[in-house]
Amino acid sequence: MEQKSFFEKRNLHNLEKIEYLKDDLPDFIDDYFLGIENQTSTLTRLNYAYDLRIFFDYVVKKVFKGKRTVKSLTLQDLESIASNDIERFLSYLNHYDYNGTLESCNERAKARKLSSVRAMFKYFFSKERISVDNAAKVSMPKLHDKEIIRLEVNEVVALLDCAESGTGMTEHQRAFHEKTRVRDIAILTLFLGTGIRISELVGLNNEDIDFSTNSFRVTRKGGNQAILYFSDEVADALARYLAYKEDDKNTPSGEHALFLSLKMQRISIRAVENLVKKYSKIVTPLKKISPHKLRSTYGTQLYRETKDIYVVADVLGHKDVNTTKKHYAAISEDIRRSVADKVVLRGDPTEKQ
Numbered sequence: 001m002e003q004k005s006f007f008e009k010r011n012l013h014n015l016e017k018i019e020y021l022k023d024d025l026p027d028f029i030d031d032y033f034l035g036i037e038n039q040t041s042t043l044t045r046l047n048y049a050y051d052l053r054i055f056f057d058y059v060v061k062k063v064f065k066g067k068r069t070v071k072s073l074t075l076q077d078l079e080s081i082a083s084n085d086i087e088r089f090l091s092y093l094n095h096y097d098y099n100g101t102l103e104s105c106n107e108r109a110k111a112r113k114l115s116s117v118r119a120m121f122k123y124f125f126s127k128e129r130i131s132v133d134n135a136a137k138v139s140m141p142k143l144h145d146k147e148i149i150r151l152e153v154n155e156v157v158a159l160l161d162c163a164e165s166g167t168g169m170t171e172h173q174r175a176f177h178e179k180t181r182v183r184d185i186a187i188l189t190l191f192l193g194t195g196i197r198i199s200e201l202v203g204l205n206n207e208d209i210d211f212s213t214n215s216f217r218v219t220r221k222g223g224n225q226a227i228l229y230f231s232d233e234v235a236d237a238l239a240r241y242l243a244y245k246e247d248d249k250n251t252p253s254g255e256h257a258l259f260l261s262l263k264m265q266r267i268s269i270r271a272v273e274n275l276v277k278k279y280s281k282i283v284t285p286l287k288k289i290s291p292h293k294l295r296s297t298y299g300t301q302l303y304r305e306t307k308d309i310y311v312v313a314d315v316l317g318h319k320d321v322n323t324t325k326k327h328y329a330a331i332s333e334d335i336r337r338s339v340a341d342k343v344v345l346r347g348d349p350t351e352k353q
Contacts, residue, residue, distance in 0.1 A: 006203050006257075006266065007219055014042035021049040025056060026073040032123055041222060051116035057098060058089050078121070079130040083137040090114060090141065107141045114140060149287055150297040151280075156192055158283045163188055168282040179262060184275055186241035187259060191276075191291060193234035195298030195316050197221060198291040202269050204258040206242070211235060220317045228315070299324075 022029060029052065033045055040048075056070045059077075063085050068077070093105040093113065105113065114135075121135035151159065162168060163184045166177040190201060200218040208217040215229045230238075245251050250264055257266035272291060280289035287293075295316070303312045313324040 007223070010199075011042045014046045018042070018046050018049050021046075021053055024053045024070060025049065026070060026078075028073075028075050028078070028124075029120075032120055035123055035127070036119075047112070048116045048119065051113040052120060054093075054096075054098060054113065055089060055117050058092055058096070059085075062088065062092065075124060075129050078124065079132060081134060083134040086114070086117060086135055086138045089117075090138075107143055110141045111143060114138065148296050148300065149289070149293050150300050151192075151284065151287075151289065151294070153301075155284050155287075156297065159279055160185065160188060160192075162279050162283050173278065176262070180275070182241050182244040183259060184279070186237045187272060187275065188279070188294070189234050189237035190230070191294040192298055194228055194230050195295045195302070196228065197295065197317075198269055198272055201291075202259065202267060202272060205256040206258050207256065208258065209238060209242075211239065222319075226317065 018033065029049075033048075036045065056073065059073070059081060060066065060068050060070055063081060064077075090110050090113075093110050095102070095104050097103070118135045118138070121130070121133045124130045125133035125136075163181065166174055166181070169177060187201065190196065196218055200220065203219050204216065210216065213229070214232070214235050215227050218226055218228055220226050245260065251260070252264055255264065255266075259267040259272075261267045261271055276289060276291050276294065280287065299312055299316055302315060303309065306312065309324055310321060312318075313321040316324065318324045
């Protein structure tokens with residue numbers, strides 16, 4: 001099935017990157033990645049590789065003072081890395097040089113890198129290949145809550161109207177707009193009407209859409225498949241786009257991908273990010289709107305309508321409802337305020353004689 005090959009190709013691409021990054025990692029990392037292969041996705045391991053590359057670069061520079069190379073590091077060296085070395089690593093991430101490029105990490109990037117380091121130490125400690133897990137002694141950075149950036153109802157209308165009419169576009173943008181208008185409306189409507197992730201949208205095939213039940217099949221984060229449902233408004237946008245594709249003589253007969261680029265190939269994640277950015281900059285120039293923010297917009301609206309955090313978590317594909325609660329806590333406050341006068345105890349005091 002071609003959809004499966006899309007995700008297989010993505011996994012192969014990630015594996016190739018991991019192999020490339022291993023050149024900058026100690027040899028014992030091979031055992032680590034092999035040991036966690038069945039519990040993690042290729043994307044998770046790729047992110048671990050990026051984070052550990054920076055960590056071990058720090059280790060040879062600052063802990064071993066340049067007397068060792070990354071490739072020469074052993075598990076005995078790993079065991080000798082103290083908890084305060086790892087704490088200094090977090091401070092180092094405020095402003096550091098990697099291969100001649102100055103970098104810096106915010107609190108969330110620091111937390112992710114520490115999680116990657118902790119996971120590695122925990123693995124080798126659990127396998128009794130090191131006798132102490134010093135990374136477990138290091139506290140996670142305090143993470144401040146981020147404001148949920150989303151579109152308001154009037155901004156959603158304006159975004160879709162902009163995609164429909166092309167109002168506010170430059171001449172260069174207008175030159176392509178007529179060719180992509182129907183597709184772009186379908187993409188934006190699907191994001192805003194279902195809250196799917198960008199990878200889920202890009203991976204869709206024509207045969208994943210079932211108009212008889214207004215449903216579609218997606219491959220979720222982690223590889224599991226799910227059936228989701230869409231409204232008549234989303235159905236209309238999708239049907240319009242499919243009819244447009246069918247009438248376009250340039251559409252390849254054997255192409256299964258739902259959304260196509262101008263080159264008549266499966267649209268890329270970068271292209272989808274760019275089209276969302278293009279329209280949102282016209283409509284809401286002060287908000288940085290990405291496909292994930294359209295997902296937040298849907299989640300917000302769904303929570304306001306249902307007032308059921310478990311429904312929102314299920315539809316968005318969150319494995320842990322606490323993830324959903326964390327993102328929509330501010331809306332819970334709105335709901336609590338709105339229902340404050342719903343329970344009447346003794347009636348309206350002004351009506352008493």
